[in-house]
Amino acid sequence: MSDAQTGELLLRTALNMIVENDDVADTVVLRRPPARAEVMAEICRQLEPFQADDGRAITGATVIAKDLSIDSLAVMDMVMDLEDEYDVSIPMNVVAEIQTVDELADTIVALSARR
């Protein structure tokens, strides 16, 4: 884990503790909805190995199934990792409708907020 990641993790933990201070929080599970930028960064990190040969950067507008060399099963496997990371479940029919990186990030942030 790089220093930047460790720093990010510490920051996250600290924020949670502040947020959960007044709560009768039972666990140290990440309760605060993750920041959208943080989710975006994580998705891009996970998609990096599938980046197209033309070297185009992965952005919010990247169409996952089209612009990257990733098959639909691998997308669903990546989604399972993201689900566990942010403690949300994204139903399969919702996954099927997600096209861009932006849409995936929005879905995770929205589900986290509803938790």
Added chain:
Amino acid sequence: MGLFDRHAGLLDAYRDVRTTGADPFQIRMERVLSPTEAVINGKKTLLVGTNNYFGLTFDPSCMEAAIEAIRAEGTGTTGSRIANGSYSEHVALEKEIAEFYGKKHCMVFTTGYQANLGVISTLVGSDDFLLIDADSHASIYDACKQTQAEVVRFKHNDPTSLDARLRRLGDKPGNRVVVLEGIYSMLGDSAPLEDFVAVCKKYNAYVLIDEAHSLGALGEHGRGLCEAAGVLDDCHFIVGTFSKTLGAIGGYCVSDDPDFDILRVTTRSYMFTASLPPSIVASVRQALRIVKARPELRTRLWDNVAALYDGLAAQGFKLGPEHGPVVGVHLPDRMMAIGFWRAMLDAGIYVNVAVPPATPNGVSLLRCSVSAAHTREQIDHTIEVMAGIGRQLGILDSTSKLRAVGGNR
């Protein structure tokens, strides 16, 4: 845009496959000689990829039963059970399968695919939740497309992953149905069923297990993983097929639920397709009798499994995680798998080739399935031929037997 343009990627991949000179998806068995031999490309070929786990396709008593049934009741039923009625043999078969599991109810389907498709999609409704293993068979995924329920995947054979997903559902109303398989068809691995059942109990979820590849193979009486793991009573729905160990075609689902039979008038894959012909029903009934009466077939199957698995492992091949009637051999990539498959066929051995997207985690596999009908010589020959090709293709080290082959992951 043309109708087939969206398949462009697949067409390219398929073209690559065919450059090897043979099309693994259109193999023709010119003549089938026995459960373990057929004539392919004019040559007598050893079959190590047919799911014929007990070798019952040529069992004389099963064949006689089928022939008798044709003489007595004709070649087909020409309609569905709900429209044309059931033959008494359909009902007798259902009773025998229910008794085999000690369950109250059984429904027989025309294929195993239709059993999964129909039962799984119909059991749950719009307010329910279906939780499926990520490596589930296509029939389970297709059921998910037909259902109104919310579908969530959990990581393959990972009870903790299932637990997290059931926990996240919290106190949302609606039934939870968890779908598992006794033996997974690509790598031959079994579900950690006891742990899964414990998780399901914790969240009050129903368990549906597909014993397609484990019927006959697992459990003291051959009932499958549910019996081997000692949780038969905790498996609310058990689905299976007649097309593997029982050597014919068809599917079933058993359950103790008092209202189970309502599925007969709600499950479309049961209602709107012709029922099994008398010959199939008769041979399946006989094959089930054999499964009950001849446990030595199970012993012989697992002896052969051990011989093939351990033999290939000793040569340095990377295999599925455990002994199973399906032995999956990892190969580095799709073209290597196709090339290896073709070389095997040229050497007179037929196995299956499995490549993405039909495989978990994008792996490329040679998929062998073992039969009780294989002789030890046939198993040893298979190992020898595979090792030779493995060395020739540079997958196995030509001097040491220890270099393992990595999958894509």
